[in-house]
Amino acid sequence: MSKNIIIASTSTLHGGDYLEYLLPELSVHFEHCKTILFIPFARPGGVSHDEYTVKVSSALAKINIEVKGIHEYENFSKAIKNAEGIFTGGGNTFLLVNQLYENNIMTILAEAIKDGIPYLGTSAGSNICGLTMQTTNDMPIIYPPSFETLGLIPFNLNPHYLDSDTQSKHMGETRETRINEFHSFNNIPVVGLREGSWLVVKGDTITLKGHLTARLFRQNQTPAEIESETDLSFLK
Amino acid sequence: MSKNIIIASTSTLHGGDYLEYLLPELSVHFEHCKTILFIPFARPGGVSHDEYTVKVSSALAKINIEVKGIHEYENFSKAIKNAEGIFTGGGNTFLLVNQLYENNIMTILAEAIKDGIPYLGTSAGSNICGLTMQTTNDMPIIYPPSFETLGLIPFNLNPHYLDSDTQSKHMGETRETRINEFHSFNNIPVVGLREGSWLVVKGDTITLKGHLTARLFRQNQTPAEIESETDLSFLK
Numbered sequence: 001m002s003k004n005i006i007i008a009s010t011s012t013l014h015g016g017d018y019l020e021y022l023l024p025e026l027s028v029h030f031e032h033c034k035t036i037l038f039i040p041f042a043r044p045g046g047v048s049h050d051e052y053t054v055k056v057s058s059a060l061a062k063i064n065i066e067v068k069g070i071h072e073y074e075n076f077s078k079a080i081k082n083a084e085g086i087f088t089g090g091g092n093t094f095l096l097v098n099q100l101y102e103n104n105i106m107t108i109l110a111e112a113i114k115d116g117i118p119y120l121g122t123s124a125g126s127n128i129c130g131l132t133m134q135t136t137n138d139m140p141i142i143y144p145p146s147f148e149t150l151g152l153i154p155f156n157l158n159p160h161y162l163d164s165d166t167q168s169k170h171m172g173e174t175r176e177t178r179i180n181e182f183h184s185f186n187n188i189p190v191v192g193l194r195e196g197s198w199l200v201v202k203g204d205t206i207t208l209k210g211h212l213t214a215r216l217f218r219q220n221q222t223p224a225e226i227e228s229e230t231d232l233s234f235l236k
Numbered sequence: 237m238s239k240n241i242i243i244a245s246t247s248t249l250h251g252g253d254y255l256e257y258l259l260p261e262l263s264v265h266f267e268h269c270k271t272i273l274f275i276p277f278a279r280p281g282g283v284s285h286d287e288y289t290v291k292v293s294s295a296l297a298k299i300n301i302e303v304k305g306i307h308e309y310e311n312f313s314k315a316i317k318n319a320e321g322i323f324t325g326g327g328n329t330f331l332l333v334n335q336l337y338e339n340n341i342m343t344i345l346a347e348a349i350k351d352g353i354p355y356l357g358t359s360a361g362s363n364i365c366g367l368t369m370q371t372t373n374d375m376p377i378i379y380p381p382s383f384e385t386l387g388l389i390p391f392n393l394n395p396h397y398l399d400s401d402t403q404s405k406h407m408g409e410t411r412e413t414r415i416n417e418f419h420s421f422n423n424i425p426v427v428g429l430r431e432g433s434w435l436v437v438k439g440d441t442i443t444l445k446g447h448l449t450a451r452l453f454r455q456n457q458t459p460a461e462i463e464s465e466t467d468l469s470f471l472k
Binding site for chain 2: 010012013014015043044045046091092094095133134135136137138139140141142143146147160162169170171172173177178179180181182183184185186195
């Protein structure tokens with residue numbers, strides 16, 4: 001079996017319901033899954049694991065998929081290995097990464113996905129698909145044992161990528177400035193994934209999906225716009 | 237001697253020159269300093285230590301203060317202990333904190349400032365005045381040995397505090413959502429300091445300065461607006 005992954009910038013588009021815009025894609029992606037395992041550790045806005053799992057259940061019920069939160073299992077590793085499909089939701093990436101390490105499942109999760117268990121990530125759940133979480137937008141609310149993540153793709157992601165507002169009078173760094181700072185010390189390519197874009201990983205192919213372009217940042221290179229349907233597997 | 241600190245949200249206001257809006261304040265703050273020690277480790281946009289120090293020198297020359305970068309010294313600890321005044325500039329807080337730890341000067345810097353050496357922080361240089369750097373807006377471009385910082389004030393800061401844009405269609409977290417996530421796991425108060433605001437610490441008194449209000453976040457409490465000239469030393 002080979003990798004079968006959807007990596008989405010966001011779970012929700014402005015004015016849409018949770019996961020709504022992805023449902024047609026997900027009904028194909030998870031077509032052989034009766035139940036998927038949900039990893040709620042990123043806890044957006046501090047919601048509980050149970051509350052977050054209920055929200056995902058409601059959304060995926062529309063395509064007849066049942067959802068079970070990983071926190072409902074006694075043995076997290078076994079839950080991952082036995083899963084028909086896995087979804088990691090958004091929230092805070094530091095918290096998510098910390099919980100994956102604390103529960104000793106970072107490597108097990110990576111191996112399961114590399115073995116072909118269909119995976120969906122949104123936002124923080126997408127961030128962890130990269131080599132490191134160092135291009136997250138999130139606040140460091142907790143100190144994780146490492147910034148290394150699943151390494152399912154040979155680059156990093158910046159989900160919810162936001163173009164600079166040229167009208168803004170705010171002096172805080174733009175997203176592009178922040179990614180340039182990353183490249184002062186790291187040579188990992190970064191794909192800025194705008195809301196409404198997602199990547200589909202099938203084996204070694206990594207295709208940009210959705211109607212928008214994505215912004216590619218490489219060390220010592222001018223940023224470039226990547227067209228939808230481009231295969232990004234050339235990056236490394 | 238007792239603490240004598242200026243903690244500014246930003247170095248630069250929209251349309252203004254570097255440090256310009258603070259110069260009247262700084263000419264009093266550093267009135268007994270012929271030369272101040274500049275800590276350029278946060279390297280905004282990846283500029284070199286030398287380039288950053290030249291920029292600060294030009295700005296402070298207007299009030300007849302000479303600037304020496306800490307990187308010009310062989311012994312950083314001695315440079316701090318012998319300084320007449322110290323300024324830590326903005327940039328990336330992860331990088332700054334990492335460099336302070338790697339050079340074993342986090343504690344020495346805190347002690348020097350507690351002993352009364354006049355200190356100025358802007359942005360990342362302000363972030364480190366709090367108990368931890370966990371409410372920074374910066375990207376984790378480098379993995380520091382700890383998130384703990386100077387602890388010069390009994391709370392954390394969020395510099396460049398930005399109110400939510402109610403017209404925005406972007407689905408990324410607002411600043412307030414991020415700080416609420418911090419408070420799901422931490423009980424340290426957070427002061428959101430808008431651009432144009434600064435804190436003046438004189439001994440045990442911590443006064444909000446500038447024309448704007450600041451936003452105070454405390455665990456399990458509704459955020460509150462704090463008026464300019466308020467003494468924030470009641471926080472803990």
